[in-house]
Amino acid sequence: MPSRRHVLLLGTGGLIAVTGPTLAQPLACTPGIAATERQTEGPFFRGGSPLRVNLAGQLRGERVNLDGVVMARACQPVRGAIVDIWHADSAGDYDNRGYELRGHQITDERGAWRFETIAPGRYPGRTPHYHVKVTPPGGRTLTTQLYFPGDPDNARDGLYKPSLQMRAVKAAAVVTARFDFIVEA
Numbered sequence: 433m434p435s436r437r438h439v440l441l442l443g444t445g446g447l448i449a450v451t452g453p454t455l456a457q458p459l460a461c462t463p464g465i466a467a468t469e470r471q472t473e474g475p476f477f478r479g480g481s482p483l484r485v486n487l488a489g490q491l492r493g494e495r496v497n498l499d500g501v502v503m504a505r506a507c508q509p510v511r512g513a514i515v516d517i518w519h520a521d522s523a524g525d526y527d528n529r530g531y532e533l534r535g536h537q538i539t540d541e542r543g544a545w546r547f548e549t550i551a552p553g554r555y556p557g558r559t560p561h562y563h564v565k566v567t568p569p570g571g572r573t574l575t576t577q578l579y580f581p582g583d584p585d586n587a588r589d590g591l592y593k594p595s596l597q598m599r600a601v602k603a604a605a606v607v608t609a610r611f612d613f614i615v616e617a
């Protein structure tokens with residue numbers, strides 16, 4: 433997790449140096465906060481993904497360490513939630529036969545989850561995105577998608593929502609991205 437005050441934010445066409453808070457700060461949560469917006473699952477979800485942190489192995493692509501927490505609308509961390517992620521490779525293709533770039537985690541007592549993966553590539557009509565399903569214990573699954581800040585294709589993608597944008601910084605060739613989910617737990 434970057435700890436410098438000066439960090440690099442992903443921006444249009446490259447990186448923008450900024451001064452400000454780092455990604456170590458969790459989302460400010462006010463009890464009663466709205467749940468994370470739902471989005472379409474899309475055509476490429478596969479059940480039965482492996483429990484693992486590293487989704488990319490030796491695959492080519494920009495390294496991304498993605499993490500966050502799952503919280504209930506009353507702001508308590510949700511332990512034992514399943515966070516299942518799937519995304520395109522750097523060429524914009526999904527693995528629809530196996531489980532490349534697919535996996536899940538189970539949140540710990542802080543509601544925390546994390547993955548080591550790569551940046552998703554573009555495919556026609558879509559800006560880069562991660563697909564995710566978050567299932568709290570005994571609760572309804574939240575299906576949604578996460579987006580990168582400052583991507584020039586965001587504005588051309590009808591599904592893109594600013595509220596589903598990750599916070600992202602790049603340091604030493606690795607992007608650290610964070611998103612905190614709010615669920616109806």
Ligand SMILES: [Fe+2]
Nearest residue numbers: 474558561563
């Ligand atoms: Fe997709």
